[in-house]
Amino acid sequence: MKDIGIRLREYRSRSNTKMPAIASSTGIAKETLYKWEKGTKPSSIEEYYKLKGYLDKMEVSLDEETFELVKQHPATLRIPLTSSGPAIPQSDGKAASGTVIFSNNEPELIVDRINAPCLGTVEGSIEVIGNSMEPTFYNGSRIAITRLSDIQSLIPGQYYYVIDTNWQGIVRRVYPGEKENSIRLVADNPDQLRHPPIEKGLDHIAAIFKVGAALIKF
Template sequence: MDNHIGQRLKAFREKSKIKMPAIAAQTGIAKETLYKWEKGTKPSDINDYFRLKSYLNKMEGQVDEELLEQDYQMPTTLRLPLSPNRLPVPQTDGKFASGTIFFFNNEPELIVDRLNAPFLGPLEGAIEVNGESMAPTFSSGCRVVIFRLNNYRILDWGAHYYIIDKNWQGSVRRVYEGQTENSLRLVSDNPNQDKFPPIQRQWDHIEAIFRVIAGIWKL
């Protein structure tokens, strides 16, 4: 017998929100017995054990399918306000692609791909990279995962950032301290620096900065 059946039961109940009395009724196992197993007591009745195992094998798959279906039904893109302390909202009409900046009620918003990746830590979503200025690190068509900064003036020189300027144009670049006061130097990763030379930007010419924390490539 699987001594971890109680852990499976607990995980299933947390995911499905099904109460223990309902599981007891569906399996024919006393709820007191199920509570004991969930708390770590080793099953002693082999018939009850196999009834619960059969129940979990069936129900876990159903719950996973339902959660996956719910995830597919959610909007694939979000509207991310550029103003600090405002939360993203779903883009339900699907009119704009990721990386688009548009105005809603006179407030600028960035469209980002919705992304469920807890292992990456805090993130806002992903945007598509256009052009070859950041190749080979980020080629055209790939996506970069971005994270909003609380303080734009605290940057890691040499790291990748997504910068939106006052013309509402966004670009991914490595960021360095500028040659003049209150300026930044934006550098491409493309080896052809004649074609993609560094750009100087004054702080007051920049609308928003996001940290790039990962890249996503289509297989």
């Protein structure tokens, strides 16, 4: 049986539900809920079953909502940038791929849906804009991307899609920066005067995606 704290954390990640809303619905103090989510075992059986009943109901509702969205086969997905929650189908299709939108004050990247098991774990694709990465990635070509959960797993010289705190994305080779807690973004275009390396502090980076492949046909 899954721990109630893990269930609570996963439900909040999937639904973007804030803890005060859950506290209001269950009558359990939000401070208590935060402790349970962090691993503290419930000391009140009554409160435990209150939260269990709430999650039983809300998880079923969330699963039904997700199923209905998936049935519509939306062309785009919303990927949370500040959590590890799953990609969510964008049912209205209003925001274009590569756009960062806000849902419940949480930033989400819009990506095109992609079904290519041969590529391994891929969360979606976006279009490359501009010629800074030619001849590797041409303007208008597409790249498959996956969220990078840990900045320490960056491999120097590999390709990444980096989103800064102004919610602008850029595809570059990434290397350790010359300054502490920074990275250097390098273009492939031979004209380095027009496309010079960019140094960015990690505190100005909102999210990093690993580039899994270039998609010639999409």
